[in-house]
Structure formats: C-alpha cells, structure tokens
Amino acid sequence: MSTCLHRRFPLIVSTVLLITGCKVGRDYKGTGVTAPTGYERGPAVPDTTALAGLAGNDTLDWWRLFQDPLLDTLIHAALANNRDLNTAILNIDRAATLLAISKADIAPKLSMKGDYSYGNYPFLFDDAARSSAFGGAAVSWELDIWGRIRRQNEAARAQLLREQYAVRAVQLELIAAVAYTYFELLEYRTDLAISQRTYALRDSMYIIIDARFRGGIAAEIDLDQARIQRAIAATAIPFQERLIAFTEHALSVLIGRTPGRISTGAALADQPSVPEIPVGLPSELLQRRPDVLASEQDIVAQNALTGAAFAQRFPTLSLTGLLGVASTDLAGFTSGTTAYSISGGLLGPVFHWGQNRRRVEVERIKTEQAVLQYEQTVLNALRDVEDALVAIETLKKEEVARRAHVQAAVHAEFLSKERYDKGVTSYLESLESQRQAFESQLGLAAVQRALLSSYVRLYKALGGGWPTEQDKKAAQEPE
Secondary structure: OHHHHHHHHHHHHHHHHHHOOOOOOOOOOOOOOOOOOOOOOOOOOOOHHHHHHHHOOOOOOHHHHHOOHHHHHHHHHHHHHOHHHHHHHHHHHHHHHHHHHHHHOOOOEEEEEEEEEEEEOOOOOOOOEEEEEEEEEEEEEEEOOOOHHHHHHHHHHHHHHHHHHHHHHHHHHHHHHHHHHHHHHHHHHHHHHHHHHHHHHHHHHHHHHHHHHHOOOOOHHHHHHHHHHHHHHHHHHHHHHHHHHHHHHHHHHHOOOOOOOOOOOOOHHHOOOOOOOOOOOHHHHHHHOHHHHHHHHHHHHHHHHHHHHHHOOOOEEEEEEEEEEEEOOHHHHHHOEEEEEEEEEEEOOOOOOOHHHHHHHHHHHHHHHHHHHHHHHHHHHHHHHHHHHHHHHHHHHHHHHHHHHHHHHHHHHHHHHHHHHOOOOOHHHHHHHHHHHHHHHHHHHHHHHHHHHHHHHHHHHOOOOOOOHHHHHHHOOOO
C-alpha cells in the first residue's frame, strides 16, 4: 500500500498545483486617475532632477535646506523619540506578522495526534477489557483552488505596504510639526525682544515726561498717556514669555522629552533664504506622497478581499493525512502496527439565502469607497501644493511691503519724538508713531515666520521625500 502511495505522490502533487493555479476575482489594474499636466501656479518648466537633489535624493532630510543645525538636531530627536511615530512603526511589525500568518494558510499544516482508550466491547469482542493506543502525525491541507487564500495574502501584503507608507506620512507630519513649532518659537522670541525694546523706549519717555510734568512743562494728560503706553508694552512682555514657554513645552513633547527650555539658532530675521523649489509634475506627486500611496494600497487590499469573498461562493477541497503507530496494548506501543490514512473533503455552499453573494457586494462597495477616498486624497494633495505655492508667492511680496512699513514707521517714530521734544507737535502724534512702529515690527516677524512655514508646507505637500530603495523592493515583492 505504501509503495502504491509513493508512486501516486507525484501525480497528486501535479494535480494539486494544476487546480490551485487560478484565482477568481479581478486583478488590480491601477486607479485610472489622471493627474493634470502641471500646477496652475507652479513653474512652467518643472525640473524634477533638481528637486530630487535638493531633497537629498530618496531621503526625508529636506529640512536641511533651512541651514539651521539646531532645527536639524530637534528633528532627528523627534524621529528617534516621538511616541506617535514609534507607535506607527510598531504597526508595520504588526502588519508584517499578519502577512506571515496569512501566508502560512496556503501551506499544509502538520499536527501531532495521540489517543489512548481502555475498556471492554462485548458487542464486538468478549467481556475482557482491552486497551488501545495511537500516536502519530496528522497533515491537513486546504487546496486553494479558487485563490481565496492568495487573495487574502494580497490584502495582507497591501496592508503591510500601507503601514509602511503611513509611517512615512507620520514622519513627514512630525518633521513639519517640529519645523512649524520651531519657527513659531523664533517668532515669539523676536516679538519678546521687540516688546522689551519698546518698553525700554516708553519707560525712558515716561521718565522724561514725568520730569517735565513736575516742572510744569508737560500736561498731565501727556503723563497719563505715557503711563498707558508703558503699561501696554509691559503687558506684552509676560504675554510673549508665556507663548514662548508654551511653545517650548509643545516642542519638547514632539521630540519625546519632558517639557523644558529649547535652544534655538539664528534669530528669525537672520534665517538664510530658502532655495527656490522646483515642484515637479503632478503625476510624480502621486508617486511620492505617502498619504496618496497609502490610500492606493487600501484599494489594492479591498480589491483582493472582494476576490476572496467571491471565492467563498465556490466549494473548498481539503486533504487530510494521518501516519502513526497503533497498538492494542500500551506496553507494546513501540512495536505496534504502522497506521496511515488519506482522505479528501469537499464542502461547498448550496443554499445560504444569498449570504455569500451579498458578502461579495459588500466588499465591492468597500472597494468603490476606497477608490473615491483615493481620488479625494489626490485632490487634497494637489490643493496642498497649489495653496503652498500661492502662500510663498504672496508672502514674499508681503514681506517686502512689511519691511518698507517698518522702515517708514521707525523713522516716523524718531521724527515724532524729535518734533515733540522741540514742542512742534503734541504728544499724541508721538504716541501714534510709537504704536505704528511697534505693530509694524510684530507684523514683519509674523510674515517672516509664515514664509518659512510656507516652505515647510510646500515640502510637506510635495511628499517631503521619495520612496527609498527598500520601499521600492517591498512594492515589487512577488506573491
């Protein structure tokens, strides 16, 4: 019998490979989404090679363009210690484990089987008690005739890729958040310095007017106005100190440490200008935005699950094998008779009240939803780039106007003070000039911070980097 089985084994294997070579359901053929030929507000001739060079060529370290070593240190600390990012990285390990579990379903399962019984069976034998024992290995194998298990493997593989892209998205979000918060900290420290200078100026002015009032030269209303303006400047100082502390605490949490003080590099006004950014083509955006790539993997996974649901409408074929030693006496178990068996089972739905058909329909609806979500993600990605381009273009113009405003306001403040000292004008004119100079300097700092943040926003909108070689190999991994 064993010789006959040995001769038939190659035939059995060939038959199994033949019947498991097909998969029901549709293979994923792409989203069919066509990107526009260019950005409405982007450069006329995009230079994607320059963009890759600026970004570090397949890396995420685009923030180096800001040329701030302390910002670079903070971002590296965040990438190493941020809890949300580390949680997302663990999702990759979980998805890889689930993929390994899914892959194991397609292979035969080997189990250990053993049993022992003792008793009499008068209806079969005499009244004497007997013992029987069996020990051996059991093999079970569900033949994936319709590709249900392989479709589930496709879905698990897509989920793994999705988690990898999701980690890239979290990295990009984290880097941008650190940069945003860092530039806000620079702005608040600039505002604090402006407030302190303004307070010092108004305090000295108050002392002068107070002396004049005591000498009967200045009116009491001038003294009150000077006191009010000094109080306004004094109020701005703790307000800015509070914003600085809150921002330092937020930045500390982003880099994964307890809230505390944060050191910064060059002042906001001394930050070097950022190189011009060649934005590339919209079609290339879809190949590097991690959120777009992750959304596409949702479609791949859902398409595979639809195929798996469709395969459930067909019969399943399973093989079971048993090989071991049987004995009617436990003491003689080692010298017992070799026992084996091979069996096959077929189980298929006949009438389940349309459950399996409706399961397929549910998965198809989910696939359509995934496609719509992908299209929405693409639209949002294109909008992000356009918004960032507009922000940079307009903020550059606004910065030029703000600088002119500050220059004129500071000069007007000086002239008003001179005119007041010489008795040519009232103190109200001097106060108004002080107010305009103070607000213009704060406005310039806000625009400078917004411009730097807009560059961060553009890098983030462009994907912040490109798929690494490891990502490309994972995407091309055979089933």
